[in-house]
Amino acid sequence: MLGIMSAEESEDVRVAISKKRISDSGLRMTAARRQLIEILAESERPLSVDDLSQRSKGKFDLVTIYRNLEVFREVGIVEVILLENGRNLFVLTGEHDHSHHIVCRHCLKTERIEFCMGGELERYASSRGFSNLSHTIEVFGECPECEAKH
Amino acid sequence: MLGIMSAEESEDVRVAISKKRISDSGLRMTAARRQLIEILAESERPLSVDDLSQRSKGKFDLVTIYRNLEVFREVGIVEVILLENGRNLFVLTGEHDHSHHIVCRHCLKTERIEFCMGGELERYASSRGFSNLSHTIEVFGECPECEAKH
DNA sequence: TTTCCTGCAAAATGTTTGCAAGGCA
DNA sequence: TGCCTTGCAAACATTTTGCAGGAAA
Numbered sequence: 306m307l308g309i310m311s312a313e314e315s316e317d318v319r320v321a322i323s324k325k326r327i328s329d330s331g332l333r334m335t336a337a338r339r340q341l342i343e344i345l346a347e348s349e350r351p352l353s354v355d356d357l358s359q360r361s362k363g364k365f366d367l368v369t370i371y372r373n374l375e376v377f378r379e380v381g382i383v384e385v386i387l388l389e390n391g392r393n394l395f396v397l398t399g400e401h402d403h404s405h406h407i408v409c410r411h412c413l414k415t416e417r418i419e420f421c422m423g424g425e426l427e428r429y430a431s432s433r434g435f436s437n438l439s440h441t442i443e444v445f446g447e448c449p450e451c452e453a454k455h
Numbered sequence: 456m457l458g459i460m461s462a463e464e465s466e467d468v469r470v471a472i473s474k475k476r477i478s479d480s481g482l483r484m485t486a487a488r489r490q491l492i493e494i495l496a497e498s499e500r501p502l503s504v505d506d507l508s509q510r511s512k513g514k515f516d517l518v519t520i521y522r523n524l525e526v527f528r529e530v531g532i533v534e535v536i537l538l539e540n541g542r543n544l545f546v547l548t549g550e551h552d553h554s555h556h557i558v559c560r561h562c563l564k565t566e567r568i569e570f571c572m573g574g575e576l577e578r579y580a581s582s583r584g585f586s587n588l589s590h591t592i593e594v595f596g597e598c599p600e601c602e603a604k605h
Numbered sequence: 606t607t608t609c610c611t612g613c614a615a616a617a618t619g620t621t622t623g624c625a626a627g628g629c630a
Numbered sequence: 631t632g633c634c635t636t637g638c639a640a641a642c643a644t645t646t647t648g649c650a651g652g653a654a655a
Contacts, residue, residue, distance in 0.1 A: 332609080332610095333608090333609060333610070333653085333654050333655070334654080335609090335610065335611080335653080335654070336653095337610080337611075338610095354644085354645090355644095365611080365612090366611070366612050366613075367644090367645085368611075368612070368613085368645090368646085368647095369610080369611055369612075371644095371645065371646080372610085372611085372646095373610095387537060387539075387541060387591075389537075389589070389591070391537065391541040391542070391543065391619095392541070392644090393541065407579075407580045407583060407585055409585070410587075416583055418576070418579065418580075420579075422572050422575070422576075425572070426568070426572075426592070426594050427594060429557075429568065429570075429594075430557045430568075430594045430596055433557060433566055434598065434599040435557055435559070435594070435596035435597060435598055435599075436596055436597050436602050437560075437596050437597045437602070438594060438595065438596040439539070439594070439595050439596070440592070440593065440594045440595065441537075441539070441591060441592070441593050441595075442576070442590070442591070442592045443590065443591050444576050444577065444579075444580045444585070444588060444589070444590045445588065445589050445590065445591075446580055446585035446586055446587050446588040446589070447585060447586050447587045448584065448585055449584040449585075452586050452587070482634080482635095483628085483629050483630070483633095483634060483635070484629080484630095485628080485629070485634090485635065485636080486628095487635080487636075488635095504619085504620090505619095515636080515637090516636070516637050516638075517619090517620085518620090518621080518622090518636080518637070518638085519635080519636055519637075521619095521620065521621080522621095522635080522636085523635090542619085606655100607654105607655090608653100608654090608655090609652105609653085609654075609655095610651105610652080610653075610654085611650105611651085611652075611653090612649105612650095612651090612652095613648105613649095613650095613651105614647105614648090614649095615646100615647085615648090616645105616646080616647075616648100617644105617645085617646070617647085618643100618644080618645075618646090619642100619643085619644080619645095620641105620642080620643080620644100621640100621641080621642070621643090622639100622640085622641075622642090623638105623639095623640090623641095624637105624638095624639095625636105625637095625638095626635105626636085626637085626638105627634105627635080627636070627637095628633105628634085628635075628636085629632105629633095629634075629635085630631100630632095630633095630634095
């Protein structure tokens with residue numbers, strides 16, 4: 306875990322960016338928002354609504370968490386990862402607006418994939434007459450630690 | 456819509472393959488299964504559980520539809536498309552075991568994408584130590600017809 | 606002080622489970 | 631006949647909505 310800084314931004318930078326984005330959008334910085342952002346920033350993996358509820362020790366109603374995650378998504382500070390089972394995980398984006406992930410099925414540890422082949426896909430979709438495009442790409446597998454446990 | 460046969464297999468071929476796969480797996484060919492397979496084969500787009508319920512005129516309980524779709528997935532005759540909102544659509548696969556799609560957000564019309572860049576993704580995931588990989592890739596947009604309606 | 610945000614309660618969705626009756630092979 | 635499937639009912643899990651009180655700016 307030593308070594309040069311990876312491509313990941315530090316916790317603090319992402320928290321700062323997120324808070325700024327909230328107030329720049331004319332929204333209020335409440336205790337719930339502040340704490341949810343911090344929990345997301347501290348986490349080593351993307352979190353579900355339930356994770357966030359637990360890690361905030363039930364201090365906020367689930368409704369509040371749902372509503373704020375939706376707000377976060379709208380202002381572009383969180384990214385949603387759609388799991389194979391249809392559930393969502395949320396991760397602070399920081400600077401980059403869009404990325405894809407390798408997710409461990411067991412522990413949900415996630416790595417960002419540094420390259421995005423969405424361009425090629427969307428170019429193809431475009432050639433087929435589709436417009437207003439978006440795409441999802443996720444890779445699922447077992448991380449080294451989880452594989453070792455078998 | 457005239458012209459040479461596309462890469463799509465005909466309805467009948469996919470129905471035949473599907474039925475064979477069911478009985479080869481030691482499962483029974485019931486009225487529900489037969490009809491669900493036929494409805495999927497006739498459909499111009501992937502269907503949701505609810506679509507299947509309606510198109511079979513409520514003849515089968517939702518539970519039956521859920522359970523059979525799960526069976527179909529297990530024996531490999533349907534493929535699941537995970538929408539942006541987390542819902543599932545189901546499509547008969549026929550011969551090919553795995554593909555990706557361009558899905559219209561409005562009418563859900565879907566085109567199969569003929570190429571799959573999953574290999575590259577999984578090679579990358581593999582180099583990061585992940586094993587037992589799978590991936591999802593979907594493109595969403597507006598099809599020409601739906602775009603015209605705006 | 607005004608408007609946004611939160612919590613509570615309830616409802617709406619979507620999916621799963623258990624069990625007894627029915628039907629395919 | 632024997633086991634697989636189905637339907638019904640109920641449970642479950644997740645997410646959404648409405649409204650009144652509370653808190654940012």
